[in-house]
Amino acid sequence: MTLPTDAQRLFHGRGGVYPGSEPWALDWYPPVLLLTCYQPVSEAELAPIQAALTARWAELMPDQPLNLVFQHRDEVRADTRLLCGAVPDPHVVSEQGAQFKVHLMRGFNHGLFLDMAEGRRWVREHVAQASATNPRFKALNLFAYTCAFSVVAMQAGARQVINVDMAAGALSIGKQNHHLNGITSDVSFLPHDIFSSWGKINRSGPYDLIILDPPTYQKGSFVAEKDYARLMRRLPDLLMPGGHALLCLNSPKLGPAFLQDLMAVEAPELSFVERVANPAAFADVSSDRALKVLVYQAPDLA
Incomplete structure (x- = not known):
């Protein structure tokens, strides 16, 4: 995992390239990581993933707190919660020299695909x-x-x-x-x-x-x-x-x-x-x- 300046996907399990990880995605909306699961997941299953991200973050950004949002979603609804840190309000990210307002804590879509x-x-x-x-x-x-x-x-x-x-x-x-x-x-x-x-x-x-x-x-x-x-x-x-x-x-x-x-x-x-x-x-x-x-x-x- 690297942390670029622009918003982008970091891990795309849904593409099937990583067998066994198909339900998972990890996105970077600076300064927030968004972890998404497309099937039901227990707290016991989520905990080691959060721990691994926390450890990796400490290596990448030792002087910055981890901001981590988790969303479980299916075709009907999306449940979103803040696991640690905070989400800026307003939250503005960049892509190829443009600025976009995003909203990670509500809805299926976050303002920028x-x-x-x-x-x-x-x-x-x-x-x-x-x-x-x-x-x-x-x-x-x-x-x-x-x-x-x-x-x-x-x-x-x-x-x-x-x-x-x-x-x-x-x-x-x-x-x-x-x-x-x-x-x-x-x-x-x-x-x-x-x-x-x-x-x-x-x-x-x-x-x-x-x-x-x-x-x-x-x-x-x-x-x-x-x-x-x-x-x-x-x-x-x-x-x-x-x-x-x-x-x-x-x-x-x-x-x-x-x-x-x-x-x-x-x-x-x-x-x-x-x-x-x-x-x-x-x-x-x-x-x-x-x-x-x-x-x-x-x-x-x-």
Whole structure:
């Protein structure tokens, strides 16, 4: 274990690379370690892990107290508690030069998905390159959550980003993230169910980049197997000629072929460009099971 400056995953048991440790994950949200278990665990099982982390921390940071949060979670709920130390309030972490507000003590999600770090890196590099010759570069960030993609795109030189999410609370944190990074204009936040109406989104287009990062399954709002196709068929009309779409899917049950086959049916004019690699810390014995981040491009004008 090393302790970098940026937030990132330190141990990824869920990838199956470490047999017997599949339920466990360890994340670093400086200055806090977050230990997560995806199956029930007894105090007797937890105690030696906490002891090992305490001992290792004493070697790495002998002059600093250990801040350790534990979360047990399943598909229904998450139980979170502080095992030792403290959690800053507000708690702000960094990634690739950007600042993000996180909240480890409540909810399933913590404000920043660490597995999407390379997706954000791709957006940063792509927007920086494209905006050098296109000063009016515009991006649409669907299922924006706390708007990390938007922060990165604006830092990289985008002229405008429109963030859309049903959760007004998540967008409120997104606004705070933009202010943390000194971004105070040219960003929109729409608390909106895209399936109820595409009017606002259509009127603000077309877009040079569209980011789609929906939940795999969220009852009442999005189910990937039936709803992803509804997003894809909108892309040709929403993209600028030569524009790009970043499609994300985090489902162990659906491989990249699920997205590629759907795109071939729903938006065949878009061409596959690449699959963005996941962070090394998220190594998985099956690339089909791991996070999928695929890049597509609309045709240029003839």
